[in-house]
Amino acid sequence: xxxxxxxxxxxGRTGTLLAATFWLGTIVILLSWHxxxxxxxxxxxxxxxxxxxxxxxxxxxxWYSFSHLIHGMLFYGVAHLLWRRAxxxxxxxxxxxxxPLAVLVEGSWELLENSPIIIDRYRAVTISYGYSGDSVLxxxxxxxxxxxxxxxxxxxxxxxxxxxxxAFELFTLAxxxxxxxxxxxxxxxxxxxxxQWQAAT
Numbered sequence: 001x002x003x004x005x006x007x008x009x010x011x012g013r014t015g016t017l018l019a020a021t022f023w024l025g026t027i028v029i030l031l032s033w034h035x036x037x038x039x040x041x042x043x044x045x046x047x048x049x050x051x052x053x054x055x056x057x058x059x060x061x062x063w064y065s066f067s068h069l070i071h072g073m074l075f076y077g078v079a080h081l082l083w084r085r086a087x088x089x090x091x092x093x094x095x096x097x098x099x100p101l102a103v104l105v106e107g108s109w110e111l112l113e114n115s116p117i118i119i120d121r122y123r124a125v126t127i128s129y130g131y132s133g134d135s136v137l138x139x140x141x142x143x144x145x146x147x148x149x150x151x152x153x154x155x156x157x158x159x160x161x162x163x164x165x166x167a168f169e170l171f172t173l174a175x176x177x178x179x180x181x182x183x184x185x186x187x188x189x190x191x192x193x194x195x196q197w198q199a200a201t
Contacts, residue, residue, distance in 0.1 A: 008154040009079050009098040018100035023143050026107035030136045035114055037136045044137065051176050058135040061145070066168040067180040068106070068142045072149020073165050075102035077158075079150075099150060106146040110139040118187075125190035126183070126198075 011019060031037065038044050039058035048059035056062055079098040082088040112118055114133040122131040134142070153161045172179040177198045186194065 009076065009083060009094045010151070010154050011099040012095035015096045015099050018096065019103045019147065022100055022103040022107055023140070023147075026110055026143060027136055027140050029111060030114060030139055033114065035133060035136050035139075039135055039137070051178070057131070057133070057138050060137060060141045062138070063172055063176050063178070064183075065142065065145045066172050067183065068145035069149035069152075070165045070168055070180050071106060072102065072146040072151070073153040073161050075105065075146065076150045076153035076161070099147065102150050103143060103147065106143050110134070110142060114139065121187060126186045126195065 039055055041055060045055070045059045046061060048055040048062040050056065051063060057064065079102065083094040083098060119131060119133050169179045169181060182194065185191070
């Protein structure tokens, strides 16, 4: 525990290799499911800015990349509690497991998000009426965004991390009437008034 009081939960060499392995493993599984490697449109772009378009969730980044950055910040907060407060380091070294476990959780979500049950759920209760899942490129980028959020949170004060996460939420709310909070809400307990408000863009 003494080391963790002075150093952030940054991965060592083994942790980096494990995180990369889990990231690549997710990609391999998605490809084995015959998910499209890139956008079916045949183009690869860094940014897709139109939510209600065939390229949303297909290109390298889009408006929902901000949510994945926040995922990383939240996962770092959980890791901080588990390793610095709950003493998980007695069993699992933080520099080996903190980031890889975050990648494993994020990768598991990407797999679930591209399963028929979640694709149908998005279509039924959110504004993503034509959602057909992510391209493998987009899923890989989503995990990479999570890693960036995790590493950002590991290097800056907690107050700055919270301020940036809130800024991202407010920014995407203003720009596309959606954000991580509303996404979770609408998946878990959809509110028709919220969906109508989001659709009125």
